[in-house]
Amino acid sequence: MAKHFxxxxxxxxxSISPKMxxxxxxxxxxxxxxxxxxxxxGTKLKEVFFENKLDGANVTVPxxxxxxxxxxxxxxxxxxxxxxxxxxxEDNKMIGYNTDAWGFYQSIKEYDAKDVLxxxxxxTSKAISLFLKQKGIKVSIINRSSKRLKDFKDFQTFTWDSYxxxxxxxxxNTTSAGLSDDSYPTPKDLLDKILSxxxxxxxxxxxxxxxxxxxxxxxxxxxxxxxxxxxxxxVKAFNLFYHDRFDEKxxxxxxxxxx
Ligand SMILES: NC(=O)c1ccc[n+]([C@@H]2O[C@H](COP(=O)([O-])OP(=O)(O)OC[C@H]3O[C@@H](n4cnc5c(N)ncnc54)[C@H](OP(=O)(O)O)[C@@H]3O)[C@@H](O)[C@H]2O)c1
Numbered sequence: 001m002a003k004h005f006x007x008x009x010x011x012x013x014x015s016i017s018p019k020m021x022x023x024x025x026x027x028x029x030x031x032x033x034x035x036x037x038x039x040x041x042g043t044k045l046k047e048v049f050f051e052n053k054l055d056g057a058n059v060t061v062p063x064x065x066x067x068x069x070x071x072x073x074x075x076x077x078x079x080x081x082x083x084x085x086x087x088x089x090e091d092n093k094m095i096g097y098n099t100d101a102w103g104f105y106q107s108i109k110e111y112d113a114k115d116v117l118x119x120x121x122x123x124t125s126k127a128i129s130l131f132l133k134q135k136g137i138k139v140s141i142i143n144r145s146s147k148r149l150k151d152f153k154d155f156q157t158f159t160w161d162s163y164x165x166x167x168x169x170x171x172x173n174t175t176s177a178g179l180s181d182d183s184y185p186t187p188k189d190l191l192d193k194i195l196s197x198x199x200x201x202x203x204x205x206x207x208x209x210x211x212x213x214x215x216x217x218x219x220x221x222x223x224x225x226x227x228x229x230x231x232x233x234x235v236k237a238f239n240l241f242y243h244d245r246f247d248e249k250x251x252x253x254x255x256x257x258x259x
Contacts, residue, residue: 027254103233178210
């Protein structure tokens with residue numbers, strides 16, 4: 001029987017997930033569809049999931065936290081992150097997972113960083129920091145304001161004012177600075193210092209040479225954008241939809257065509 005998948009978000013028009021998943025469906029010769037669902041009211045997510053007879057779905061901004069609350073069961077690191085980006089139908093229940101953090105780790109593990117500094121303290125920062133810590137990596141967080149840092153009790157945290165210089169193997173921008181504007185994630189003089197004390201700069205924003213990445217390139221650092229994170233969270237989600245039936249390398253090969 002044909003399977004049906006979607007991505008829930010608001011906005012969702014820009015999402016390339018349908019393209020990624022459709023390439024994998026086609027490449028693996030499966031009978032399935034994957035479309036986009038603009039969901040304005042996140043509280044309706046479960047209703048719509050069952051009404052539309054979905055076998056699985058992805059969830060993007062701003063519904064990841066409400067999705068976590070609405071699931072019949074949440075598995076894996078999503079329980080700690082308290083946000084869900086993948087839904088799977090199992091025995092008529094909506095099961096939630098988070099593949100963003102795994103996707104990020106997959107995209108940077110080649111660098112073998114032991115000590116990272118994360119810029120930003122929102123949802124993505126929370127997911128990434130927990131996962132990296134579980135992998136034994138030392139993680140510090142720096143954020144514009146102190147409010148969200150309260151969610152990071154087990155980490156060394158700084159605001160722009162309290163930050164003191166030290167070396168980190170990798171600096172990761174998880175703020176939305178540079179997404180739809182040309183701003184830096186911290187004041188320029190502070191970012192200059194931070195980037196002068198690292199080897200690698202990673203931005204989770206994808207398909208854009210952000211001012212953060214541009215400055216890192218000028219300092220001859222290794223750089224990486226968020227495309228592979230997006231790709232790998234999709235690979236993992238796809239295999240969850242199919243109960244781990246496929247080789248991740250094959251899914252990756254087909255999904256890469258979307259980029
Ligand atoms: N590649 C991927 O697959 C992928 C997946 C998920 C997310 N993302 C990207 O990750 C980014 C963050 O998403 P999110 O959901 O984590 O956002 P979020 O929960 O809204 O958090 C935003 C964070 O950015 C900070 N911030 C926002 N504007 C800033 C600015 N102009 N200067 C400095 N700090 C600023 C906020 O600081 P305050 O606390 O001070 O407000 C907060 O720490 C977005 O760009 C998103 O597109 C990429």
